[in-house]
Amino acid sequence: MSEHFVSARVEGEQGVARALQALREIGVPRSAVEILSDVPLPEAVLGGAMKATKLRRFTFTGLVVGLATGVFFSIGTLFLYPVLVGGQPIYFAPPNLIIIYELTMFGIVVGTALGFALETRRVKGGGRPYWGEVSHGGIYVVVEVPPDLVATRIREALIARGAESVDPAETLP
Amino acid sequence: MSDPLQPPPNWAEEPPPPPPIPPEEASPEEAARALAATGVVTLQSATEAELDALDRRLDERVFRSMGSISVRYVALFMLAGLVVTVGLFAWGYQVYNGIGVAGIRRPVFWGFYITNFVFWIGISHSGTLVSAILRVLNVEWRRPLTRAAEAMTVFALMIGGLFPIIHLGRPWRFYWMIPIPNERGLWPNFRSPLMWDLLAILTYITASSLFLFFPLVPDLAAVRDRSTGIRRRLYRLLSLGWRGSQQQWNRLHLGMRIFTIVVIPIAVSVHSIVSWDFGVTQVEGWHSSVFAPYFVIGAIYSGIAALMTVLVLVRRGLHLEDYITLRHLDRMGKVLLAVSVIWFFFFWAGFLTDWYGGNAISREIQRMHMFGSMAPLFWTMLGVCMVLPFLTLWFRRVRTSPGAILVISLLINLGMWIERFLIVVTSPMRNAVSFDWGTYRPRWPEIAITVATFAAFTLLYLLFSKAFPLISLWEVKEGWRIDRWRREGVMEVESDVPSIEPAAGTATGVAAAGVAAAAEARS
Numbered sequence: 182m183s184e185h186f187v188s189a190r191v192e193g194e195q196g197v198a199r200a201l202q203a204l205r206e207i208g209v210p211r212s213a214v215e216i217l218s219d220v221p222l223p224e225a226v227l228g229g230a231m232k233a234t235k236l237r238r239f240t241f242t243g244l245v246v247g248l249a250t251g252v253f254f255s256i257g258t259l260f261l262y263p264v265l266v267g268g269q270p271i272y273f274a275p276p277n278l279i280i281i282y283e284l285t286m287f288g289i290v291v292g293t294a295l296g297f298a299l300e301t302r303r304v305k306g307g308g309r310p311y312w313g314e315v316s317h318g319g320i321y322v323v324v325e326v327p328p329d330l331v332a333t334r335i336r337e338a339l340i341a342r343g344a345e346s347v348d349p350a351e352t353l354p
Numbered sequence: 355m356s357d358p359l360q361p362p363p364n365w366a367e368e369p370p371p372p373p374p375i376p377p378e379e380a381s382p383e384e385a386a387r388a389l390a391a392t393g394v395v396t397l398q399s400a401t402e403a404e405l406d407a408l409d410r411r412l413d414e415r416v417f418r419s420m421g422s423i424s425v426r427y428v429a430l431f432m433l434a435g436l437v438v439t440v441g442l443f444a445w446g447y448q449v450y451n452g453i454g455v456a457g458i459r460r461p462v463f464w465g466f467y468i469t470n471f472v473f474w475i476g477i478s479h480s481g482t483l484v485s486a487i488l489r490v491l492n493v494e495w496r497r498p499l500t501r502a503a504e505a506m507t508v509f510a511l512m513i514g515g516l517f518p519i520i521h522l523g524r525p526w527r528f529y530w531m532i533p534i535p536n537e538r539g540l541w542p543n544f545r546s547p548l549m550w551d552l553l554a555i556l557t558y559i560t561a562s563s564l565f566l567f568f569p570l571v572p573d574l575a576a577v578r579d580r581s582t583g584i585r586r587r588l589y590r591l592l593s594l595g596w597r598g599s600q601q602q603w604n605r606l607h608l609g610m611r612i613f614t615i616v617v618i619p620i621a622v623s624v625h626s627i628v629s630w631d632f633g634v635t636q637v638e639g640w641h642s643s644v645f646a647p648y649f650v651i652g653a654i655y656s657g658i659a660a661l662m663t664v665l666v667l668v669r670r671g672l673h674l675e676d677y678i679t680l681r682h683l684d685r686m687g688k689v690l691l692a693v694s695v696i697w698f699f700f701f702w703a704g705f706l707t708d709w710y711g712g713n714a715i716s717r718e719i720q721r722m723h724m725f726g727s728m729a730p731l732f733w734t735m736l737g738v739c740m741v742l743p744f745l746t747l748w749f750r751r752v753r754t755s756p757g758a759i760l761v762i763s764l765l766i767n768l769g770m771w772i773e774r775f776l777i778v779v780t781s782p783m784r785n786a787v788s789f790d791w792g793t794y795r796p797r798w799p800e801i802a803i804t805v806a807t808f809a810a811f812t813l814l815y816l817l818f819s820k821a822f823p824l825i826s827l828w829e830v831k832e833g834w835r836i837d838r839w840r841r842e843g844v845m846e847v848e849s850d851v852p853s854i855e856p857a858a859g860t861a862t863g864v865a866a867a868g869v870a871a872a873a874e875a876r877s
Contacts, residue, residue: 192402193402194839195402215599215600215601216599216600217597217598217599218598218600218603219409219572219576219598219827219828219831220828220831220832220835221600221603221604221606221607221828221832222600222603223839227600234601234604234605234608236605236608236609236612237608237612240612254533254541254544255544258533258541258544259544259545261541262541266543266545269545273545276544276545276547276550277544277545279550279553279554279623279627280544280549280550280553282623283550283553283554283556283557283623284553284557286557286561286616286619286620286623287553287556287557287560289612289616290557290560290561290564290613290616290617290620291560293564293609293612293613293616294564294568294609296609297568297605297606297609298594300605301571301594301595301596301602301605302594302595309597311597313579315579315597315598316575316576316578316579316580316598317410317413317579318406318409318410
């Protein structure tokens with residue numbers, strides 16, 4: 182694992198900023214760097230480089246599926262299996278709008294949750310470096326070594342900016 | 355700093371005495387030393403090391419509360435378990451003998467069960483809705499409270515959702531409500547308010563559970579890292595492979611923003627739909643267009659009161675006084691007072707309109723409420739829901755007294771249960787055919803099941819408090835740092851990719867604002 186990753190522990194968000202600056206100076210792309218911490222860090226420290234998430238797509242898909250399901254249940258089934266009640270019309274909008282509204286919301290909720298669960302589990306899943314110390318307040322910088330750089334150079338650059346090398350890495354418990 | 359493990363004073367019970375003002379010519383370091391000499395650690399003066407010490411103290415308190423089981427806990431658990439067992443026996447008795455063992459008779463077909471249904475759905479509004487509103491408004495003091503509130507919603511919905519099934523009498527026929535092809539060749543009638551209820555509650559309990567679960571994931575990872583054996587495997591499964599990477603944090607913030615926006619209209623729709631169970635009928639006393647907002651505000655009212663009850667008990671029982679502070683009770687007390695006034699406004703709007711309309715049945719129902727057999731309940735309801743909060747919650751001394759808040763919030767919920775009972779039960783007692791007037795007397799299975807649901811709520815909360823952190827650890831820690839980031843700004847790193855616009859209210863957004871402010875100051 183240490184062939185592919187270089188890991189270091191830093192102190193506070195200022196330590197993160199210094200480490201990122203050092204990595205930038207030696208040509209490590211921001212996308213190759215992960216910061217692990219027990220609280221979210223300010224985006225300015227992270228170089229504004231959080232990768233976009235596909236969560237919104239899941240939410241939108243949930244909305245469309247929920248809306249379609251609502252329309253089918255509230256309107257479609259009335260015509261497929263008409264229930265005649267005291268001369269009332271088969272279809273009338275107000276009560277059906279409630280069904281469509283609730284199922285659309287249900288779709289949004291389920292879609293967003295599925296997206297969150299799938300992306301959280303999927304993103305660079307097992308085998309990625311992790312330290313139990315993260316949940317005790319430790320902040321770790323994990324660098325995926327680019328093909329044009331050697332691990333030693335990255336490690337030296339980080340140590341020069343006050344980081345503490347922690348190779349070899351642990352993995353998720 | 356004399357003791358970095360002491361929480362900062364704005365989380366403490368009482369504000370500290372004002373420190374001596376450092377001379378204007380002093381450097382920041384000298385000013386910090388001057389403050390430190392007073393023994394005060396402020397968030398403004400706390401260093402990263404001191405914040406780390408606060409983090410460790412918070413972790414230690416919360417994890418200790420999860421790990422220790424006191425004699426009182428066991429006693430309460432067993433008592434609640436016993437009452438729940440009695441309730442389950444009563445339900446079994448009713449299922450075996452039929453719904454006739456309950457007290458519902460012509461003309462009152464909705465009794466304790468539907469009263470409890472409305473009440474518990476109302477209680478469920480305490481958590482998710484209140485938490486979502488506080489999140490939308492970016493209220494910083496919400497942070498230690500949201501977890502306890504959101505858990506309440508889920509448990510209250512689980513209990514509330516049971517009552518229509520209990521009320522069915524034949525609970526095994528419940529699946530007729532589920533829109534699946536079945537042997538009858540029929541789909542449920544989606545025009546029926548009962549279907550609205552089913553879908554609204556299903557949507558709300560799903561959204562509320564996930565609203566509770568999403569921000570729980572980082573804390574589950576923290577528990578995972580402190581556990582061994584089967585507990586570790588369980589928490590590893592629940593924490594979804596959480597590593598604390600900034601991409602995961604980013605996704606969590608986005609997910610919470612989406613949920614916060616979606617869950618508010620869902621919550622409002624749920625109690626509106628519950629009110630329309632009554633409002634769309636032709637029964638006098640129920641057929642009212644004001645019912646939806648009246649029910650929603652009543653739900654928020656009873657929910658906040660229930661939340662305050664739980665907060666007082668949790669802070670005492672789990673020794674979390676440093677985090678759920680008197681200031682939180684003070685602020686929640688103000689919210690409760692404001693909501694009580696709004697609730698009374700809607701009550702009065704409905705009451706006055708009915709009274710002035712002069713409809714004979716409406717007047718008879720109001721007479722029964724004010725001077726008839728329901729008068730003791732009616733005046734108790736008004737006394738504890740309107741007069742009591744108005745006379746007490748104006749005073750800070752009351753709002754910051756846990757004992758007083760406990761008594762007031764319990765009485766308010768008693769009053770709100772009575773209000774639901776008066777709405778559900780008394781309107782069907784009086785109708786246009788006077789020989790069909792009747793009354794309602796609950797039987798023992800209804801009473802046993804009603805009491806058991808309160809015990810079940812207690813039981814669920816007791817179990818939750820030992821399995822999950824009742825305070826959102828990462829949110830509290832983030833809150834401690836936001837103030838410093840906002841004031842000082844942070845060391846900015848140049849981006850090599852287009853930046854994503856940080857959201858207002860998140861740590862990143864606040865810090866970015868701090869950076870901008872710091873840059874402006876420098877220029």
